[in-house]
Amino acid sequence: MIVKKYKNLQLYVECTLIELMANLAIYHYPNDNGGFLLGYYSDNLTKLYIKDFLLIDKYDSSPVGFKRELNLKVHNFEKIFRETGLYYIGEWHSHPNATAWYSLTDLQAMDSxxxxxxxxxxNPILLxxxxxxxKLLDFNFFLFDEGRLAVYE
Ligand SMILES: [Zn+2]
Known part of the structure:
Protein backbone atom coordinates (compact mmCIF):
# COMPACT_ATOMS: atom_id res chain seq x y z
CA MET A 1 0.00 0.00 0.00
CA ILE A 2 1.24 3.47 -0.92
CA VAL A 3 0.26 6.38 1.36
CA LYS A 4 0.59 9.98 0.18
CA LYS A 5 -0.15 13.15 2.13
CA TYR A 6 -1.19 16.71 1.44
CA LYS A 7 -1.90 18.87 4.52
CA ASN A 8 -4.39 16.80 6.59
CA LEU A 9 -5.43 14.69 3.59
CA GLN A 10 -4.23 11.15 2.99
CA LEU A 11 -4.39 9.17 -0.20
CA TYR A 12 -4.13 5.37 -0.25
CA VAL A 13 -3.45 3.26 -3.32
CA GLU A 14 -2.29 -0.34 -3.83
CA CYS A 15 1.10 -0.77 -5.54
CA THR A 16 -0.49 -3.33 -7.86
CA LEU A 17 -2.91 -0.71 -9.22
CA ILE A 18 0.01 1.61 -10.11
CA GLU A 19 1.81 -1.36 -11.69
CA LEU A 20 -1.23 -2.18 -13.83
CA MET A 21 -1.39 1.40 -15.13
CA ALA A 22 2.39 1.42 -15.72
CA ASN A 23 2.13 -1.81 -17.74
CA LEU A 24 -0.59 -0.30 -19.92
CA ALA A 25 1.55 2.83 -20.38
CA ILE A 26 4.51 0.64 -21.45
CA TYR A 27 2.25 -1.18 -23.91
CA HIS A 28 1.22 2.14 -25.49
CA TYR A 29 4.71 3.68 -25.40
CA PRO A 30 5.81 6.03 -27.02
CA ASN A 31 2.20 7.29 -27.04
CA ASP A 32 0.63 8.47 -23.84
CA ASN A 33 -2.16 6.54 -22.20
CA GLY A 34 -4.62 7.24 -19.45
CA GLY A 35 -8.15 7.40 -18.17
CA PHE A 36 -10.24 7.84 -15.06
CA LEU A 37 -9.57 7.04 -11.41
CA LEU A 38 -12.22 5.41 -9.22
CA GLY A 39 -12.31 5.39 -5.43
CA TYR A 40 -14.05 6.59 -2.31
CA TYR A 41 -13.52 8.98 0.62
CA SER A 42 -13.69 8.35 4.37
CA ASP A 43 -16.72 9.85 6.18
CA ASN A 44 -14.78 12.98 7.22
CA LEU A 45 -13.35 13.29 3.67
CA THR A 46 -9.71 13.32 4.87
CA LYS A 47 -8.86 9.87 3.53
CA LEU A 48 -9.10 8.94 -0.14
CA TYR A 49 -8.87 5.33 -1.28
CA ILE A 50 -8.09 4.85 -4.95
CA LYS A 51 -9.34 1.40 -5.88
CA ASP A 52 -9.65 1.10 -9.64
CA PHE A 53 -9.28 2.89 -12.98
CA LEU A 54 -10.78 3.06 -16.46
CA LEU A 55 -9.11 3.63 -19.80
CA ILE A 56 -9.82 6.32 -22.35
CA ASP A 57 -10.07 4.94 -25.86
CA LYS A 58 -7.02 6.45 -27.54
CA TYR A 59 -8.02 5.13 -30.95
CA ASP A 60 -10.72 7.75 -31.13
CA SER A 61 -9.26 10.36 -33.47
CA SER A 62 -11.39 13.27 -32.25
CA PRO A 63 -9.80 16.25 -30.48
CA VAL A 64 -8.94 15.83 -26.81
CA GLY A 65 -11.67 18.04 -25.39
CA PHE A 66 -14.41 16.31 -27.29
CA LYS A 67 -12.96 12.90 -26.53
CA ARG A 68 -13.09 13.69 -22.80
CA GLU A 69 -16.77 14.64 -23.04
CA LEU A 70 -17.47 11.53 -25.07
CA ASN A 71 -15.71 9.29 -22.56
CA LEU A 72 -17.51 10.89 -19.63
CA LYS A 73 -20.75 9.93 -21.34
CA VAL A 74 -19.59 6.45 -22.38
CA HIS A 75 -18.60 5.57 -18.80
CA ASN A 76 -21.77 5.76 -16.77
CA PHE A 77 -20.36 6.79 -13.38
CA GLU A 78 -23.74 6.56 -11.64
CA LYS A 79 -24.05 2.96 -12.76
CA ILE A 80 -20.47 2.22 -11.69
CA PHE A 81 -21.21 3.69 -8.25
CA ARG A 82 -24.40 1.64 -7.87
CA GLU A 83 -22.54 -1.55 -8.78
CA THR A 84 -19.18 -1.01 -7.05
CA GLY A 85 -19.58 1.82 -4.51
CA LEU A 86 -16.74 3.66 -6.26
CA TYR A 87 -16.85 7.26 -7.41
CA TYR A 88 -15.14 8.96 -10.31
CA ILE A 89 -12.46 10.88 -8.38
CA GLY A 90 -10.05 12.06 -11.06
CA GLU A 91 -7.76 11.21 -13.93
CA TRP A 92 -4.48 9.50 -14.70
CA HIS A 93 -2.15 9.54 -17.70
CA SER A 94 1.39 8.71 -18.69
CA HIS A 95 4.17 11.08 -19.70
CA PRO A 96 6.45 9.06 -22.00
CA ASN A 97 10.03 10.36 -21.69
CA ALA A 98 8.89 13.28 -19.53
CA THR A 99 8.70 14.11 -15.84
CA ALA A 100 5.80 13.26 -13.54
CA TRP A 101 4.94 16.96 -13.31
CA TYR A 102 1.77 18.50 -14.78
CA SER A 103 1.68 20.61 -17.95
CA LEU A 104 -0.39 23.73 -18.55
CA THR A 105 -2.78 21.57 -20.60
CA ASP A 106 -3.11 19.20 -17.62
CA LEU A 107 -3.93 22.12 -15.30
CA GLN A 108 -6.53 23.45 -17.74
CA ALA A 109 -8.09 19.98 -18.11
CA MET A 110 -8.43 19.65 -14.31
CA ASP A 111 -9.92 23.13 -14.12
CA SER A 112 -12.56 22.17 -16.69
CA ASN A 123 -11.37 18.61 -6.09
CA PRO A 124 -10.35 16.12 -8.77
CA ILE A 125 -7.16 14.07 -8.41
CA LEU A 126 -4.56 13.85 -11.16
CA LEU A 127 -2.05 11.00 -11.32
CA LYS A 135 9.53 0.95 -16.90
CA LEU A 136 7.87 3.40 -14.56
CA LEU A 137 10.37 6.13 -13.61
CA ASP A 138 8.33 8.24 -11.22
CA PHE A 139 4.75 9.21 -10.41
CA ASN A 140 2.91 12.03 -8.66
CA PHE A 141 -0.60 12.51 -7.35
CA PHE A 142 -2.00 16.03 -7.49
CA LEU A 143 -5.08 17.55 -5.89
CA PHE A 144 -6.89 20.31 -7.77
CA ASP A 145 -7.85 22.96 -5.25
CA GLU A 146 -8.87 26.57 -5.86
CA GLY A 147 -7.40 26.82 -9.32
CA ARG A 148 -4.09 25.12 -8.66
CA LEU A 149 -2.62 21.62 -8.51
CA ALA A 150 -1.01 20.66 -5.18
CA VAL A 151 1.28 17.63 -5.06
CA TYR A 152 0.78 14.85 -2.52
CA GLU A 153 4.10 14.12 -0.79
ZN1 LIG B 1 0.13 15.43 -18.75
Missing amino acids: IASCNTVQLH ILSMSSN
Whole structure:
Protein backbone atom coordinates (compact mmCIF):
# COMPACT_ATOMS: atom_id res chain seq x y z
CA MET A 1 0.00 0.00 0.00
CA ILE A 2 1.24 3.47 -0.92
CA VAL A 3 0.26 6.38 1.36
CA LYS A 4 0.59 9.98 0.18
CA LYS A 5 -0.15 13.15 2.13
CA TYR A 6 -1.19 16.71 1.44
CA LYS A 7 -1.90 18.87 4.52
CA ASN A 8 -4.39 16.80 6.59
CA LEU A 9 -5.43 14.69 3.59
CA GLN A 10 -4.23 11.15 2.99
CA LEU A 11 -4.39 9.17 -0.20
CA TYR A 12 -4.13 5.37 -0.25
CA VAL A 13 -3.45 3.26 -3.32
CA GLU A 14 -2.29 -0.34 -3.83
CA CYS A 15 1.10 -0.77 -5.54
CA THR A 16 -0.49 -3.33 -7.86
CA LEU A 17 -2.91 -0.71 -9.22
CA ILE A 18 0.01 1.61 -10.11
CA GLU A 19 1.81 -1.36 -11.69
CA LEU A 20 -1.23 -2.18 -13.83
CA MET A 21 -1.39 1.40 -15.13
CA ALA A 22 2.39 1.42 -15.72
CA ASN A 23 2.13 -1.81 -17.74
CA LEU A 24 -0.59 -0.30 -19.92
CA ALA A 25 1.55 2.83 -20.38
CA ILE A 26 4.51 0.64 -21.45
CA TYR A 27 2.25 -1.18 -23.91
CA HIS A 28 1.22 2.14 -25.49
CA TYR A 29 4.71 3.68 -25.40
CA PRO A 30 5.81 6.03 -27.02
CA ASN A 31 2.20 7.29 -27.04
CA ASP A 32 0.63 8.47 -23.84
CA ASN A 33 -2.16 6.54 -22.20
CA GLY A 34 -4.62 7.24 -19.45
CA GLY A 35 -8.15 7.40 -18.17
CA PHE A 36 -10.24 7.84 -15.06
CA LEU A 37 -9.57 7.04 -11.41
CA LEU A 38 -12.22 5.41 -9.22
CA GLY A 39 -12.31 5.39 -5.43
CA TYR A 40 -14.05 6.59 -2.31
CA TYR A 41 -13.52 8.98 0.62
CA SER A 42 -13.69 8.35 4.37
CA ASP A 43 -16.72 9.85 6.18
CA ASN A 44 -14.78 12.98 7.22
CA LEU A 45 -13.35 13.29 3.67
CA THR A 46 -9.71 13.32 4.87
CA LYS A 47 -8.86 9.87 3.53
CA LEU A 48 -9.10 8.94 -0.14
CA TYR A 49 -8.87 5.33 -1.28
CA ILE A 50 -8.09 4.85 -4.95
CA LYS A 51 -9.34 1.40 -5.88
CA ASP A 52 -9.65 1.10 -9.64
CA PHE A 53 -9.28 2.89 -12.98
CA LEU A 54 -10.78 3.06 -16.46
CA LEU A 55 -9.11 3.63 -19.80
CA ILE A 56 -9.82 6.32 -22.35
CA ASP A 57 -10.07 4.94 -25.86
CA LYS A 58 -7.02 6.45 -27.54
CA TYR A 59 -8.02 5.13 -30.95
CA ASP A 60 -10.72 7.75 -31.13
CA SER A 61 -9.26 10.36 -33.47
CA SER A 62 -11.39 13.27 -32.25
CA PRO A 63 -9.80 16.25 -30.48
CA VAL A 64 -8.94 15.83 -26.81
CA GLY A 65 -11.67 18.04 -25.39
CA PHE A 66 -14.41 16.31 -27.29
CA LYS A 67 -12.96 12.90 -26.53
CA ARG A 68 -13.09 13.69 -22.80
CA GLU A 69 -16.77 14.64 -23.04
CA LEU A 70 -17.47 11.53 -25.07
CA ASN A 71 -15.71 9.29 -22.56
CA LEU A 72 -17.51 10.89 -19.63
CA LYS A 73 -20.75 9.93 -21.34
CA VAL A 74 -19.59 6.45 -22.38
CA HIS A 75 -18.60 5.57 -18.80
CA ASN A 76 -21.77 5.76 -16.77
CA PHE A 77 -20.36 6.79 -13.38
CA GLU A 78 -23.74 6.56 -11.64
CA LYS A 79 -24.05 2.96 -12.76
CA ILE A 80 -20.47 2.22 -11.69
CA PHE A 81 -21.21 3.69 -8.25
CA ARG A 82 -24.40 1.64 -7.87
CA GLU A 83 -22.54 -1.55 -8.78
CA THR A 84 -19.18 -1.01 -7.05
CA GLY A 85 -19.58 1.82 -4.51
CA LEU A 86 -16.74 3.66 -6.26
CA TYR A 87 -16.85 7.26 -7.41
CA TYR A 88 -15.14 8.96 -10.31
CA ILE A 89 -12.46 10.88 -8.38
CA GLY A 90 -10.05 12.06 -11.06
CA GLU A 91 -7.76 11.21 -13.93
CA TRP A 92 -4.48 9.50 -14.70
CA HIS A 93 -2.15 9.54 -17.70
CA SER A 94 1.39 8.71 -18.69
CA HIS A 95 4.17 11.08 -19.70
CA PRO A 96 6.45 9.06 -22.00
CA ASN A 97 10.03 10.36 -21.69
CA ALA A 98 8.89 13.28 -19.53
CA THR A 99 8.70 14.11 -15.84
CA ALA A 100 5.80 13.26 -13.54
CA TRP A 101 4.94 16.96 -13.31
CA TYR A 102 1.77 18.50 -14.78
CA SER A 103 1.68 20.61 -17.95
CA LEU A 104 -0.39 23.73 -18.55
CA THR A 105 -2.78 21.57 -20.60
CA ASP A 106 -3.11 19.20 -17.62
CA LEU A 107 -3.93 22.12 -15.30
CA GLN A 108 -6.53 23.45 -17.74
CA ALA A 109 -8.09 19.98 -18.11
CA MET A 110 -8.43 19.65 -14.31
CA ASP A 111 -9.92 23.13 -14.12
CA SER A 112 -12.56 22.17 -16.69
CA ILE A 113 -13.41 18.98 -14.77
CA ALA A 114 -13.77 20.92 -11.50
CA SER A 115 -16.09 23.43 -13.15
CA CYS A 116 -18.12 20.78 -15.03
CA ASN A 117 -21.66 20.67 -13.63
CA THR A 118 -22.45 17.16 -14.81
CA VAL A 119 -19.70 15.40 -12.84
CA GLN A 120 -19.84 17.46 -9.58
CA LEU A 121 -16.21 16.87 -8.71
CA HIS A 122 -14.74 20.02 -7.19
CA ASN A 123 -11.37 18.61 -6.09
CA PRO A 124 -10.35 16.12 -8.77
CA ILE A 125 -7.16 14.07 -8.41
CA LEU A 126 -4.56 13.85 -11.16
CA LEU A 127 -2.05 11.00 -11.32
CA ILE A 128 0.89 11.37 -13.73
CA LEU A 129 3.18 8.44 -14.52
CA SER A 130 6.65 9.28 -15.87
CA MET A 131 7.58 6.44 -18.26
CA SER A 132 10.56 5.12 -20.17
CA SER A 133 10.05 2.49 -22.90
CA ASN A 134 10.14 -0.37 -20.40
CA LYS A 135 9.53 0.95 -16.90
CA LEU A 136 7.87 3.40 -14.56
CA LEU A 137 10.37 6.13 -13.61
CA ASP A 138 8.33 8.24 -11.22
CA PHE A 139 4.75 9.21 -10.41
CA ASN A 140 2.91 12.03 -8.66
CA PHE A 141 -0.60 12.51 -7.35
CA PHE A 142 -2.00 16.03 -7.49
CA LEU A 143 -5.08 17.55 -5.89
CA PHE A 144 -6.89 20.31 -7.77
CA ASP A 145 -7.85 22.96 -5.25
CA GLU A 146 -8.87 26.57 -5.86
CA GLY A 147 -7.40 26.82 -9.32
CA ARG A 148 -4.09 25.12 -8.66
CA LEU A 149 -2.62 21.62 -8.51
CA ALA A 150 -1.01 20.66 -5.18
CA VAL A 151 1.28 17.63 -5.06
CA TYR A 152 0.78 14.85 -2.52
CA GLU A 153 4.10 14.12 -0.79
ZN1 LIG B 1 0.13 15.43 -18.75
